[in-house]
Amino acid sequence: MIVRFIAAAAVLLVIVLAARRAKLVPGRFQVVVELVLDFCRRQIAIETLGEKLGNKYAPIITTIFFSIFFFNITGVIPFLNVAGTSVIGLPLIFALWVFFLYVGAAVKKLGVGGFLKGALFPAGVPKGLYILLTPVEFLQVFLLRPATLTIRLFANMMAGHLLLALCFSATSFFFFSAANGMKILGVVTLAGGFAFFLLEIFVAALQAYVFAILTAVYLQMVLEPDH
Amino acid sequence: MTGNLAVIGYGLAAIGPGIGLGILFGKTIESMARQPEMSGQLRSTMFIGLAFIEVFGLLGLVTPFIFP
Numbered sequence: 001m002i003v004r005f006i007a008a009a010a011v012l013l014v015i016v017l018a019a020r021r022a023k024l025v026p027g028r029f030q031v032v033v034e035l036v037l038d039f040c041r042r043q044i045a046i047e048t049l050g051e052k053l054g055n056k057y058a059p060i061i062t063t064i065f066f067s068i069f070f071f072n073i074t075g076v077i078p079f080l081n082v083a084g085t086s087v088i089g090l091p092l093i094f095a096l097w098v099f100f101l102y103v104g105a106a107v108k109k110l111g112v113g114g115f116l117k118g119a120l121f122p123a124g125v126p127k128g129l130y131i132l133l134t135p136v137e138f139l140q141v142f143l144l145r146p147a148t149l150t151i152r153l154f155a156n157m158m159a160g161h162l163l164l165a166l167c168f169s170a171t172s173f174f175f176f177s178a179a180n181g182m183k184i185l186g187v188v189t190l191a192g193g194f195a196f197f198l199l200e201i202f203v204a205a206l207q208a209y210v211f212a213i214l215t216a217v218y219l220q221m222v223l224e225p226d227h
Numbered sequence: 228m229t230g231n232l233a234v235i236g237y238g239l240a241a242i243g244p245g246i247g248l249g250i251l252f253g254k255t256i257e258s259m260a261r262q263p264e265m266s267g268q269l270r271s272t273m274f275i276g277l278a279f280i281e282v283f284g285l286l287g288l289v290t291p292f293i294f295p
Contacts, residue, residue, distance in 0.1 A: 209274065
């Protein structure tokens with residue numbers, strides 16, 4: 001729990017420090033933060049949603065990307081070994097946030113009837129197939145999208161944490177408690193631990209990116225159903 | 228015979244996503260080689276596909292927590 005407070009405080013600190021004395025010709029720290037913000041706006045929001053909607057939803061998508069990245073990365077920081085997102089609660093909150101975001105945006109733009117018609121009865125399908133397609137689409141929109149968002153983030157972080165714990169405890173066992181012939185295996189597990197450490201950093205960033213881009217994709221699918 | 232049936236279940240469940248991921252990345256690399264100017268869009272679509280396929284692999288990891 002404390003880890004999540006620390007991660008949240010870190011997010012706020014980074015953003016406030018970057019925005020406080022924002023100069024026209026930026027210094028190094030501001031360049032890095034601006035790079036990430038521009039990446040989120042251009043590569044995630046505008047590429048998926050188009051110019052107008054992309055600029056409208058870019059702040060939310062950037063917030064999701066940034067905060068999930070920080071909550072994931074605490075899993076590799078030495079004294080905070082737990083990732084904030086490796087327990088089910090936090091991914092669930094993010095998934096529910098995205099769910100209410102896209103349902104709310106679609107209902108505001110198309111009305112409840114228009115939203116249900118566009119989402120459950122996609123255009124361009126022969127009339128008979130709706131019997132098969134509509135229950136599947138209903139499950140997809142209302143149940144499976146939030147559930148898979150949650151499970152994807154949670155399981156990735158939990159699996160990474162388990163792998164790291166396994167590698168390092170195996171190293172400790174081999175170096176300290178094993179018979180003399182087996183001690184050399186400790187070097188192998190230590191190298192494995194280091195490799196998984198780097199992989200964890202990559203997976204933290206990747207899962208944040210995937211969550212953000214899926215938010216954009218789900219928004220695009222409900223807001224422009226005929227695209 | 229002793230052991231855990233859940234582990235065998237997870238092993239079987241990992242076949243599908245493994246094949247799926249292999250096909251996805253293979254096709255993406257092939258498309259990038261045919262049309263390098265589309266690399267950016269192909270890369271984005273690849274990440275979206277990766278997310279959907281990995282869910283099935285990770286469901287196998289999470290089910291012991293749902294059915295204890």
